Amino acid sequence: MAVVSVAGLVLAACGSDDGGGSPPAASDGAAEPADISGTTLTISNWDAYMPKSVVKGFEQETGVEVEYAIHTTNEDIMGKITAANGTGFDLVFVSGPFVQALTNLGWAAEIDQSQIPNLSNLDPEATELAFDPGNTHSVPYTWGTTGICYRDDLVGDAPTSWEAFRTPSPQTDGKMTMLGTDRWLLQPALLSLGYSINTTDPAQIEEAKAWTMSAKENLLAFDDTTFYSKLVSGEASLVQAWDGWCEYGRAEDPKNIDFVIPDEGSDLWTDTMVVLEASENKAAAYAFIDYILRPEIGKSIVEFTLYKMPNAGVMAAVDPAIIADFPTLAITPTELFEQEAQTDLGEDGTILWTETATEIKA
Amino acid sequence: MAARRSRYLHLHMWLLFTFLYLPIVVLVVLSFNASGLPTSWGGFSLEWYRDLLSNEDLLASIKNSLIVAGYVTAISTVLGTFLAIGLQRTVRSRVLDSVLFLPAVIPDIVLAIGLLSFFNLLRFTLGIHTIVIAHVVFDMIFVAAIVRTRLGYFDRRIEEAAADLGANPVKTFLLVTLPAIMPGVVAGALVAFTLSIDEFVIAFFNSGPGSITFPIRVYSMIRFGVTPVINAVAAIVMVVSLLTMLIALRLTRPKGERSANLGVGA
Amino acid sequence: MTGVAAPARRARGRVWGPRAVLLGPGVAWWVAFFLIPVGVLIAYSFFRRGPYGGVIYEPTLKNYARAFDSLYIGVLWTSVRIASIATAVSLLLAYPAALFITRAPARWRVPLLVLVILPFWTSFLIRTYAWIVLLNPAGLINKMLIGGGVIDEPLPLLYNEFAVTLGLVYAYLPLMVLPIYASLERLGPQPSEAAADLYATPSQVLRKITIPLTLPGIVAGCIFVFVPSLGNFIVPDLLGGGQTVMIGNVIQQQFLQARDWPFGAVLAMSVIALMVVVLAVQAQVHRRTQEVEHGRAA
Numbered sequence: 001m002a003v004v005s006v007a008g009l010v011l012a013a014c015g016s017d018d019g020g021g022s023p024p025a026a027s028d029g030a031a032e033p034a035d036i037s038g039t040t041l042t043i044s045n046w047d048a049y050m051p052k053s054v055v056k057g058f059e060q061e062t063g064v065e066v067e068y069a070i071h072t073t074n075e076d077i078m079g080k081i082t083a084a085n086g087t088g089f090d091l092v093f094v095s096g097p098f099v100q101a102l103t104n105l106g107w108a109a110e111i112d113q114s115q116i117p118n119l120s121n122l123d124p125e126a127t128e129l130a131f132d133p134g135n136t137h138s139v140p141y142t143w144g145t146t147g148i149c150y151r152d153d154l155v156g157d158a159p160t161s162w163e164a165f166r167t168p169s170p171q172t173d174g175k176m177t178m179l180g181t182d183r184w185l186l187q188p189a190l191l192s193l194g195y196s197i198n199t200t201d202p203a204q205i206e207e208a209k210a211w212t213m214s215a216k217e218n219l220l221a222f223d224d225t226t227f228y229s230k231l232v233s234g235e236a237s238l239v240q241a242w243d244g245w246c247e248y249g250r251a252e253d254p255k256n257i258d259f260v261i262p263d264e265g266s267d268l269w270t271d272t273m274v275v276l277e278a279s280e281n282k283a284a285a286y287a288f289i290d291y292i293l294r295p296e297i298g299k300s301i302v303e304f305t306l307y308k309m310p311n312a313g314v315m316a317a318v319d320p321a322i323i324a325d326f327p328t329l330a331i332t333p334t335e336l337f338e339q340e341a342q343t344d345l346g347e348d349g350t351i352l353w354t355e356t357a358t359e360i361k362a
Numbered sequence: 363m364a365a366r367r368s369r370y371l372h373l374h375m376w377l378l379f380t381f382l383y384l385p386i387v388v389l390v391v392l393s394f395n396a397s398g399l400p401t402s403w404g405g406f407s408l409e410w411y412r413d414l415l416s417n418e419d420l421l422a423s424i425k426n427s428l429i430v431a432g433y434v435t436a437i438s439t440v441l442g443t444f445l446a447i448g449l450q451r452t453v454r455s456r457v458l459d460s461v462l463f464l465p466a467v468i469p470d471i472v473l474a475i476g477l478l479s480f481f482n483l484l485r486f487t488l489g490i491h492t493i494v495i496a497h498v499v500f501d502m503i504f505v506a507a508i509v510r511t512r513l514g515y516f517d518r519r520i521e522e523a524a525a526d527l528g529a530n531p532v533k534t535f536l537l538v539t540l541p542a543i544m545p546g547v548v549a550g551a552l553v554a555f556t557l558s559i560d561e562f563v564i565a566f567f568n569s570g571p572g573s574i575t576f577p578i579r580v581y582s583m584i585r586f587g588v589t590p591v592i593n594a595v596a597a598i599v600m601v602v603s604l605l606t607m608l609i610a611l612r613l614t615r616p617k618g619e620r621s622a623n624l625g626v627g628a
Numbered sequence: 629m630t631g632v633a634a635p636a637r638r639a640r641g642r643v644w645g646p647r648a649v650l651l652g653p654g655v656a657w658w659v660a661f662f663l664i665p666v667g668v669l670i671a672y673s674f675f676r677r678g679p680y681g682g683v684i685y686e687p688t689l690k691n692y693a694r695a696f697d698s699l700y701i702g703v704l705w706t707s708v709r710i711a712s713i714a715t716a717v718s719l720l721l722a723y724p725a726a727l728f729i730t731r732a733p734a735r736w737r738v739p740l741l742v743l744v745i746l747p748f749w750t751s752f753l754i755r756t757y758a759w760i761v762l763l764n765p766a767g768l769i770n771k772m773l774i775g776g777g778v779i780d781e782p783l784p785l786l787y788n789e790f791a792v793t794l795g796l797v798y799a800y801l802p803l804m805v806l807p808i809y810a811s812l813e814r815l816g817p818q819p820s821e822a823a824a825d826l827y828a829t830p831s832q833v834l835r836k837i838t839i840p841l842t843l844p845g846i847v848a849g850c851i852f853v854f855v856p857s858l859g860n861f862i863v864p865d866l867l868g869g870g871q872t873v874m875i876g877n878v879i880q881q882q883f884l885q886a887r888d889w890p891f892g893a894v895l896a897m898s899v900i901a902l903m904v905v906v907l908a909v910q911a912q913v914h915r916r917t918q919e920v921e922h923g924r925a926a
Contacts (some may be wrong), residue, residue: 047582075884220868448651
């Protein structure tokens, strides 16, 4: 224990940039705010993906000044980091496959787990994620799955299969949307055909392309952002959706909107926190991650974003009324883990997928 | 004959303004919609405007956008006008002419990423200044192009006459050239302001955490649906921009009889 | 150039200094913040893509070869087609408007111009979303048409090329109006009055005098609409429902999703090459008109 705390102290001292002297931290290595007070932590996250109170609470407790930037997609922030050669931020929120990309580029710092004692709060499944087993370079923030979100008053029978996109009913023909980003665009096809969602096999992708192109004829549009408001307005009756997003639709229309994971299965996506190797304030980054992993903080995040966190303590603390209103919050880690986790496709795979997506949409 | 022609033009203008303002009207009306989504009317409400006033992020982003647009307009109008005059008089090569205008035609993602890499190389920190630099790059070209249209008809002999009468180049420029091309300069400035205030891609890639501009903020918010707050913001940005422009126009209006220059050819 | 030649040469010698000074700041900015950054990026097109983005410095022409694939040529053609239609429509809408404004009383002109531009000082994204509200099958326009008994079924006004074209016209219309206005305004009423005195009909005046002499403004306006329309990716995304892919979308995807900067640079080059041609045409028109003007003034 003493060794750990000393190591923690030493590492904390090396990690922080400015701040002249290092006043002695608490003897327990888990609490080290004194070293980082007065420093700046630069974060980039999706907008409205974290309650402001969480950030302010952290600032007040640690004295760290948080500069909070926003990005709208993984690709945007990856582009920004790549163009800046791995610099620009201390902590970024990215989805699973991008953790691999950042790690392979040498830009994701190897996490000093001793500085994040609350890592033990994570569900065991969250430590075995395919894109980063052991959480060496990332810490999961939220996770979930993708499925079909629909208006049960507008569709005839409730959908049970991804085939719903290829063989629509009269009520759904021309009133469906699919996600447009290539990773999710091809997923229904691959799952329906029984292939891996991380495949890079050209033959399988070709089949998936044909599948998706026949589905395309029945679609209203490809939509990554406003599909749930299309559901609420009735423009669409059945859409491919991330589970949390479906909850936003349910928030507007509690009675009629439902979510289902099709029989063929789905994916497991994870949004994570990554500390950049170039960061000069890793200590504050680790403190922030540690803060997020606290049950009461996680609770406010879940209740705000309506996404699940891989943290049993958090999910248990969430107000049961909220879980009752938004049932996808009740999906258990075991159920999630049955799905295949998204991993990076590698160099050629990424190009092939993007080109296929272009061919489908063009 | 003239009356018939003018009736047709009148009708055209009305139709055009209908086309231009239909979405604006929709947008403004929806900003007062008590219901959250644009598909149903829930009654008149000011709550979104109240929400907006307490949304610090949004207000900060509007302020940033206006600051950026202000600097960009000023700098690119000056640089662009100078470029136009300089090009007019010195550059004979058609190739050079075309090449110089490239920043206005390049896909914005290329400019965005190129500049970000460049700033990183020079270890510039990202902030308002980097967005301004980036916007000026293409904005000054637009200004130059517009001013050049005006310059094309400008009779240089007036300048030469002024020089013959003993005016130095600076005076000639200020008292002779500039007033004559002022409509072009004003048009150019309007374009520069318009292009900067709403530009997203370049701004996103070249902004720091503290310099989030309005389009960036909107682009993120819009993922959660177009709530009336967004419409309220759009309405307010429009009004504020209008006021800013009106003030700027009033300030740059030449004194006395030269105000006629804005309308009538010199 | 006509009889102005001798004095011009004398004058040019005297005023060369100030001219070059004027060019200085603009060109310096251009070199520092355009030529170098973009030049580097374009240079990437000759190298290999790094495995996770970025570049490996091994020269190759593979990226260029790939650009000639029918998929990308097809997308480029679609983009050119849609952008051209949007430009033509803009021109038809803008020219009469500019005419109207120049003929209005002097004190109305700037207010009218501001009114034309005003919609564009609100967010482009939000305006585009407002069109979604208007155009969708359950939207206002269809509601009115059905309610008024004009049609039975809602018209497919959204998530197709029509919507994309409309969105592009709407996005860049003032950029067409302003240069044409500047051109018309400088021309003044004298040429058309003179022609009318010579018994030319209004349409003859328009066709043979006004339009040809405002060609630089027209060409500038067309470029201002065509170019951003070609590279736009937001309008095809939102109003096209992701089903109309334009070259702007594809380039963006290369840089961000595929993380294939070299190929993105190649596609960008194809757009730039196209633009250089367009700009050369514009420069030609500009000089031609200048000669005409100076000949007229002499």
